[in-house]
Amino acid sequence: MTETSPTEGRVAISDGAAYRRVLGHVPTSVAVVTATGRSGRPVGMTVGSFTSVSLDPPLVAFFVDQASSTWPHLYAADHFGVSILGHAQSELCRAFSRRSEDRFEGVDWNMSDLGVPLLSDAIVTLECTRAKIDLIGDHYQVVGRVESMELRASNPPLIFLQGGFVDMDDHTAS
Secondary structure, X not given: OOOOOOOOOOOOOOOHHHHHHHHOOOOEEOEXXXXXXXXXXXXXXXXXXXXXXEOOOOEEEEEEEOOOOOHHHHHOXXXXXXXXXXXXXXXXXXXXXXXXXXXXXXXXXXXXXXOOEEEOOOOEEEEEEEEEEEEEOOEEEEEEEEEEEEEOOOOOEOEEEOOEEOOOOOOOOO
């Protein structure tokens, strides 16, 4: 293994742009969190901070900016879905990242048993019951108890790294 020296050196933590740039070196999978809003219409947003928290009970978490305009619609629901995107689904990620009245327009999805919209082309889907929400810094940490899950494809996940997506077309697990 070859070690490389940092190209930027130590930066001030108070520098938000530098903080984001440095932590951009940590790869994250991409998930779309969905729910049924008060209006009965599906709502959803892309999150790049999704993680497994506990096996017993089965818990997952994601983080959402408290200034998000989609968050109040997700917050209103007791259940939410998580759709993990596959490596070739960057356009689906962008569709749920942009400002739009209906992010589900042109997207293939189905309603789960818990009344949660799940993306049909996701490689993994989870149905969750909201367990806990905490305000941490400028984000909410949302913890959900996994009620059901489905592995729909064994494709590699969509990975975000250094401001872009990692090309996983030639990826093989070792």
